[in-house]
Amino acid sequence: MGSKPGKGSYHHGELRESLIAAGLAILEEGGDPSALGLREAARRAGVSAMAPYRHFPDKDALLAAVATVGFERLRAALEAADGGGEGREALYAQGAAYVAFACAQPGLFRLMFGARSGGVRPEALCLASAAAYAVLSERVAALVPAESAAEEALRSWALVHGIASLAIDGMIGEAARTDPQAAAALAERLLRLETLPR
Amino acid sequence: MGSKPGKGSYHHGELRESLIAAGLAILEEGGDPSALGLREAARRAGVSAMAPYRHFPDKDALLAAVATVGFERLRAALEAADGGGEGREALYAQGAAYVAFACAQPGLFRLMFGARSGGVRPEALCLASAAAYAVLSERVAALVPAESAAEEALRSWALVHGIASLAIDGMIGEAARTDPQAAAALAERLLRLETLPR
DNA sequence: GGGCCTATGATTACACCGTAAACATGGAGT
DNA sequence: ACTCCATGTTTACGGTGTAATCATAGGCCC
16 A cells, blocks of 8 residues: 555545645635535545545544645745845735735635634644744844834734735725735735824 | 514514524624524524524525624724724724624624625625724724825724734634733734834 | 404425445555 | 455435425404
């Protein structure tokens, strides 16, 4: 065991990866995380309804695996955006990328941040989300005094996360909900605003 | 018809209100909007499983009605908080109240902002959410130049919404997730932070 | 006051979902 | 070559949302 059986055989061979891929595909088709189900994922992977249970103890485990991939993609998107600019421009670029990511994949984004009520988050999921946050956090740390870095990073995260959440929930307008570029542009504008004058 | 039959009679008499109240109760017991179902609400209202369909065309309609109540409560909370302070202190108080509201009723909060994918939002829901936003928006308008008021208000909203979302999803820590006072205190601290120095 | 009308609630039925248990298959290691 | 067991299948059960049909009783009209 361990090597890959032929594609047409009784045993799928890469079911776990196929199920995660199917989950990602489902989430890309409607923005509703509740559309991602064990049976539907199994259907898309061309396998019986119960097969997923050989690879995931329950539905939440599949969801967590998909969310983990989501955080890895988010981290990659943030790193790519950060590399383009310099100083606080890089921070703004990260914010825009964060919002664009959410807008482009609202279902995945909602899944990533939807707290499974009683569920303990798997280790891999925590690591992936922490890695994504580190990209933003370290950029902020390079821009502010060390003693306020943590709070400034949290504040920046909250701001872009709020913009992203409101955008995909249609609270800012149809353009910000459906067009990642428009949402990113809006995010950049809001990020450049100074705090209210005192 | 139109008057209220006795409580023990065949006809409930206030089923619509009872179902909404049941929905609110369900949401207060776990933070998971998916726990709010038509059948469970009917059960709590002491009525058959199909009875809700006489008052709501489908599940989304009940959800929207509950969410509308949520926005009314949020508006009341923001107004109460605003009344206490003055100037930008009132704005900070509103932000703290916003986050405390989400933390105290995460299920309701998630329902309010969860975009039903293809669903058109009922008029009442739009009005209620707009009314809540107006409380914050008008406070911001009283603090900044008119030409930037809209964007400043949106920025403030996004910031507190982001803090609230991250808090209830457990991304900031257990205290911020479960203790409304701790979450509100954190929100106030973040709101008082200046933008990053340039 | 008596009788129908209709708003409201109850029943039944169906498809879908997550999950558990029992069964089948076939590649891997001996 | 033979067995083992990881993996996939089948069947079954309770839960959900929804549609269709039936039952009740309060209000209105005569």
